[in-house]
Amino acid sequence: MTILNLQIVYLRMISMNRIAIILFLLYVPAFVAFGQPPAQVTTVAPGVMKVASGRAERFSPYSFCSEKPVTAAMSRLPEGKLPFNINDIKITTSERGVLVEIPLDNREQLYGFGLQMGSFNQKGLRKKPIVNDNPSRDLGYSHAPMPFYVSNKGYGILVNTSHYTTFYCGTTAKNTGAVTRNNGRGGNSAEELYRNDGPASGYVAVDIPGVRGIEVYVFEGPELVHVLQRYNLFSGGGALPAMWGLGVKYRVKADFTQQQVGKMAAYFRANAMPCDVLGLEPKWQTAAYSCSYVWNEDFFPSHDKFIDTMRSKGFHINLWEHAFVNPRSPLYAPLKKKSGDYLVWNGLVPDFADSSARQLFAAYHKATFVSKGISGFKMDECDNSNLATGSATWSFPEHSRFPSGIDGEQMHQVFGVLYQKTVFQIYKALNTRTFLDVRASNAFASSYPASLYSDTYDHHEYIQMISNAGFSGLLWSPEVRESKSIADLMRRSQTAVLSAQTLYNSWYLQHPPWLQINIGKNNKNELMDNAKAVEADVRKLLDFRMSLVPYLYSAFAVYHTQGIPPFRALVVDYPDDEKIFNIDDEYMIGEGILAAPLTADSDARKVYLPAGNWYEFNTRKKYAGGREYIIKTGYTDLPVFIKEGTILPLAEPVQYIGPDTRFELTCYVYGDQAKPAYLFEDDGVTFAFEKGKYNNVILSYGNGKGAVTRKGNYAGERFRVKKWEVVR
Incomplete structure (x- = not known):
């Protein structure tokens, strides 16, 4: 003008x-x-503010969040205070789009951006949290990217956009006209010359091309854990899966028939190998790429009876699928005008941004599968073909258009979340809980009981992603597939046992990987000479997983009601300990367990223990915190440490978790001044707990004896304490 x-x-x-x-x-x-007018700042929930400028995006991540903030729990958190003035967040609109600048102190450490692989502490990096089927080093491409980061100084920033966005995490310096000194770098190598090793620039710059306005959500602390609590509670509270979902899941070979699946089920029960869920891979349906969602009668001639038979033996059935609809599918005609203008594997891409398209997809799945007893789904291929490879072109293009008005770029970013929402609401409407597998996710998905997985297979990165998932309201499955050695198999199994979902994915293996690690020999029915010995070692680890279920289930209940991630990086609990800032291969499980998984590279590893005293679980040796140790852990031992003052309830292992399973507990008391522990007790399978039908089981120890107190409205009894044991 x-x-x-x-x-x-x-x-x-x-x-x-x-x-x-x-x-x-x-x-x-x-x-x-x-x-443009100045940005508007409003308080949208206790400790959560929104900074808005210009025209808000119609298809933003929060626009699809149907869960209401848990404001009562948020209001009970300590009052937060930002380390900067919220009015110092600058939003500028130009012909390019929107630039957001958030203050950043040189001493801050930044984490998050979703399920990141190849990076942990994001300070000093350029991050592009873009959905991609092959996470790319430290750039930010991921199955579950998220425009959300947190600071150890006690705040979180969520840029509410579904567009491809770049975050410059203190990496850029503006031309202010002032004279700057040479960095004094003396080396001549390319790595030395191009490395950005200067201090933070004083801000995080967020580049969002192609938009005319933006909303920025600011989550206050005061501590990092409170930031995560506010985010998860603002998203509707953390997920509380069905209790059986915390057992063991085993996915059978892709071309297994009904009879072969039955034989595999019989193997688990005959050999006392714990297993709650059997996953069926693509051949269960008549067409898989794209999907028909119709039972393959040649492979499963009596599928309804098969489901009932498996259920009677304690197995839940999980079905693999993706959301691209084959022309032969009964869903094709109803969804044809409610799908995008490009096909994937000759199948429709449903417009999940449209609630009527979601309802059509859900209604069919409810009538055909869920009402017949299917307990969950593996929702595959909902990310994007690899953007780092020119030949990877299987998914729909970014210029796709959908009837709702959303474009392909935005749809890629939110497709996994909307897929979860579509399927989860089937179970919620039927008052039946589940635990799903999903290939992609994004912001505000905390309330969905779905665990992510990946086709990548680097073990250290799998461990790292357990820590990273906790910054973003996500759950991660470091699944076990093939192994290059017995050591590799056992170390991967230990990590799987110490994660949100213990999953063995044998979709291309005739036999479980512990019977033959070589793929070719496995599929030729040539088992290892020591197969039974390895099987016994794996059984010990799986038994420990089943022993841990009451503790894990209660940690998930805390996640649901208080927003504290059940699996989280050490920096969440110890944000001021500089020695922890870059530790990505240790993490907390609940309040009292520190896990430090090993890979096959060594039988020993360095472990840093934070402040306080800690007990090695296997040896019961006591260690002083604030120091590093070299720890050796055998294949059947668990690489975990217990925090002094913890009461750890461990159950007698069971082969599966049924509606009437009662856990017989031994309570281990670590140290002389143990704090009370809490178990969450309900039916484990319905949403009755949301109406108050649950118990808090309080475990306390003093004067040489333990006590159990129940408070609540649940009439059943899932936990019974058999004995107490003090560890000093």
């Missing part, structure tokens, strides 16, 4: 009310200087 145009407008306003003229004149300088 030119000065001449402003004068003309001013003359036309001469006859206006004097107050209006004054307001106009006050507004004009800001409009001319910045090209």
